Amino acid sequence: MANSSQRALSSRKKVVLEPGxxxxxxxxxxxxxxxxxxIQPQDFPMKVDKKTLSLHNNRQDCWTVLKxxxxxxxxxxxxHPGGIEEIMKCAGKDGTLxxxxxxxxxxxERMLxxxxxxxxIG
Ligand code: HEM
Known part of the structure; x- marks a missing residue:
């Protein structure tokens, strides 16, 4: 059974992160x-279209767009302090909203x- 601190965490959707x-x-x-x-240093910065973005949609290879x-x-x-499941909602997609x-x-911008x-480029 969940104790009160676990319940408080889950209602805030905060997850317990792995050590490290x-x-x-x-x-x-x-x-x-x-x-x-x-990516290869010489390929940076890339111009990424919607199709390419959508291919990077899993835990082993995950891209998103922010602004x-x-x-x-x-x-x-x-x-991710909000957990992997939550952040995966923006995998391979525009995650801005x-x-x-x-x-x-x-x-x-600083973190990433x-x-x-x-x-x-859409
Ligand atoms: C690249 C994308 C993302 C980054 C860099 C990021 C970063 C962060 C950071 C730094 C925190 C801690 C915030 C704080 O303690 O003030 C956080 C918490 C959280 N994030 Fe994200 N996040 C991302 C995407 C998402 C997405 C897509 C969702 C939801 C679908 C999400 C949901 C949450 C939730 C629920 C929390 C916990 C808030 C709390 O109770 O403290 N995040 N994220």
Whole structure:
């Protein structure tokens, strides 16, 4: 049976993240120099159309669009404080409206800077 703190968490839709998935861990990973864009450096920045975007729609390979920019959020999924299921609702699609609905205050441009793939051309 869920205890009161678990109930409080679930009603706020906040999930318990795996160890090593704190915001600080994410900050470390993004500054590690690892290629989080998942594309060749010479291909950056890409022009991404709707068809290409839609192919990157799963947990192993996940792109989304936020305000006209395409991000590879594959490596971020397990760090998402709202849980993987929620963030997967924007997989392979334009996630701008959902993102703004849940947390317009979140500074995704800085958080996902090194996950930027390019611009969305629709
Ligand atoms: C690339 C896309 C996204 C990023 C970078 C992102 C980032 C974040 C961050 C940083 C938080 C913590 C906010 C805080 O504590 O103030 C958060 C929480 C949350 N996010 Fe997202 N998010 C994304 C997409 C989504 C989507 C598509 C949904 C819903 C369909 C969603 C739903 C939530 C929910 C429910 C929470 C928990 C709010 C709470 O109770 O504290 N997020 N997200």
């Amino acid at each position: 998935c704190s915001p600080l861990d994410w900050a470390r990973l993004t500054s590690s120099g690892e290629n989080l864009r998942g 006209g920019r395409v991000y590879n959020i594959t490596s971020y999924l397990r760090f 959902l993102f703004m609905k849940y947390h317009a205050w979140v500074n995704y 800077e090194n996950c930027l793939v390019g611009v969305y």
